[in-house]
Amino acid sequence: MADRKAALARQFIEAIPHSRALGMMLSEIGDGVAEISMPYDARFVGDPKTGVIHGGAVSALMDTCGGAAVMSHPNAPAGTATIDLRIDYMRSATPGQTIRARATCYHITRSVAFVRAVAMDDDEDRPVASATGSFTVEQAPGAKV
Amino acid sequence: MSRPRPEPVQVVKQRRDAALKALVEGVPYIQYLGIAFDRHGDELTATLRFDEKLIGNPLLPAIHGGVTAAFLEVTAIIELSWSILWDEIESGRIDAEKLDPTTLPRMPRTIGFTVDYLRSGLPRDAYARARVNRSGRRYASVHVEAWQDNRDRLMAQATGHFLMPTPDG
Numbered sequence: 531m532a533d534r535k536a537a538l539a540r541q542f543i544e545a546i547p548h549s550r551a552l553g554m555m556l557s558e559i560g561d562g563v564a565e566i567s568m569p570y571d572a573r574f575v576g577d578p579k580t581g582v583i584h585g586g587a588v589s590a591l592m593d594t595c596g597g598a599a600v601m602s603h604p605n606a607p608a609g610t611a612t613i614d615l616r617i618d619y620m621r622s623a624t625p626g627q628t629i630r631a632r633a634t635c636y637h638i639t640r641s642v643a644f645v646r647a648v649a650m651d652d653d654e655d656r657p658v659a660s661a662t663g664s665f666t667v668e669q670a671p672g673a674k675v
Numbered sequence: 676m677s678r679p680r681p682e683p684v685q686v687v688k689q690r691r692d693a694a695l696k697a698l699v700e701g702v703p704y705i706q707y708l709g710i711a712f713d714r715h716g717d718e719l720t721a722t723l724r725f726d727e728k729l730i731g732n733p734l735l736p737a738i739h740g741g742v743t744a745a746f747l748e749v750t751a752i753i754e755l756s757w758s759i760l761w762d763e764i765e766s767g768r769i770d771a772e773k774l775d776p777t778t779l780p781r782m783p784r785t786i787g788f789t790v791d792y793l794r795s796g797l798p799r800d801a802y803a804r805a806r807v808n809r810s811g812r813r814y815a816s817v818h819v820e821a822w823q824d825n826r827d828r829l830m831a832q833a834t835g836h837f838l839m840p841t842p843d844g
Contacts, residue, residue, distance in 0.1 A: 548739035551728040575703040576752075578776045584704035585785040586748045590741025594731075597740070609732070612740040616789040 536560040539601040549594050552587060556598065562606075562635035564598035566591060569628045581625035585659075588649055589617055591631045592661040596645040599633035600665045603643065606635075608670035610643065615663035623658045627651040633661075641667050694764045694771040695719075698756055701776030705749055708742065712753060717761055721750040723801040723821075730798065738796025743821065746803060747833040748788055751817040754805035755783050755837055781840035783815060788835040796830055797823055813839055 536559050543549060543556055543566075552574070558565040568591045576584025593612055600610045623629050633647035647661040691714065699705055699712050709724040723729070723746045731739025759780060763769040769780075805819035815837045821830045 545733060546739065547728055547730040547733060548742055549731075552741075573703050573707045577782050578701045578703065579781065584702070584745070584749070585752075585788065586708075586741075586745025587704060589744035589748060589788065589790075590739065593739070593741035593744060609734075611732070611737075611795060612790075612792045614789065614791050615740070615744060616787065617744075617785075618787045619785050622784070 533560075535604065535606060536602050539564075539598055539606075542601060543594065543598045546594065548590065552590055554591065554594060557630075559598055559602045562599055562603035562638075563633070564595050564602055565630065565632045566595045566598065567628050567630040570626050580622065582622040583625075583629065585617070585619055588619070588623070588629060588659055589615070591629060592617055592633070592647050592649060592659065593663070595631040595633040596647050596661065596663045597665060599635040599645055599647075600638070600643040600667075603635045603638050605638050607643070607667040609668040610665045611668070613642070613664040613666055615661060617659055617661045619659045620657055623649075623651045624653070629658060638667065640669075643667055690764060690771040694760055694769075694774055695757065697771075697774035697776065697779055698753060698760060701779060702749075704745075705753075708745060708749070710746060710749055717757070719750075719754055719757060719804070721746070721753070721803040723803070725799050725801075732795075735795060736798050738798070738801070740790075740792060743792065743796055743801075743831045744788070744790045744833070746801060747790060747819045747821055747831060748785065748835065750803040750821075751788075751805045751819045751833065751835050752783060752785070752837070754819070755807055755810070755815055755817050756780075758807050758810060759783075759840075783837040783839055786814070786836040786838055788833060790831055790833040792831050793829050794831075799823060801830060811839070815839055
């Protein structure tokens with residue numbers, strides 16, 4: 531069941547047009563945890579003087595990863611949408627390096643899922659950004675709640 | 676009493692439009708998402724032109740939450756940079772005609788950004804306006820709202836805190 535859930539979540543995440551456009555790759559999913567990486571791309575630069583990736587692209591990565599974590603949770607919903615997302619930027623991502631986000635769905639109710647996430651580049655001891663968010667829990671039609 | 680004649684309208688417009696163009700066109704990610712800015716006086720309105728690559732949920736379909744967050748963050752940063760740049764070009768300290776991505780002042784850096792998703796993003800254009808609520812020497816606080824068909828029915832809103840650029844970069 532958990533495997534089937536993870537497979538479904540993987541299928542769904544990999545079909546998202548915007549995630550594909552940003553080159554996101556799902557490296558781990560299951561039991562409310564997801565890990566997605568986004569290779570460096572000059573098109574996503576936010577500050578042309580430094581070549582640092584735009585915060586918005588990191589937000590998109592965090593949001594996708596958070597949604598994936600929710601969908602892979604054992605009590606999980608058929609679908610989900612972001613209610614709110616807060617991101618703290620601790621430092622600039624190093625230009626040229628892949629950014630990797632890891633999200634955990636640490637609590638889920640019948641209607642809301644709560645997520646924590648962190649984004650790293652090659653220096654894993656110094657995260658680039660951290661996020662917390664809440665997501666909707668959409669029940670499948672006819673599901674017992 | 677006499678006062679200097681006001682500048683001709685085309686001189687004012689050319690200066691301001693050149694500064695805005697330099698600010699927006701220098702950022703690859705803004706071009707990638709397809710965001711454009713309209714200016715009325717000093718007021719900016721951002722437009723996110725709809726494109727298939729912005730879709731997050733193909734079943735609905737709906738705009739990706741990450742795109743909405745990015746759109747709001749781009750609008751907030753440009754509004755804040757614009758408010759800094761405005762005084763510089765209007766006072767003549769910076770020559771707008773000579774601005775390009777290499778001579779622009781540094782951009783503010785995001786410290787924290789909080790997005791509230793109020794309605795799902797429909798597959799059509801979206802608009803956003805930001806307001807700088809506080810702009811200090813080191814920090815600034817910016818609020819931004821996005822909508823689609825109806826200005827009073829917000830698609831999303833966000834508040835961000837930013838680290839102001841220092842003159843020496």
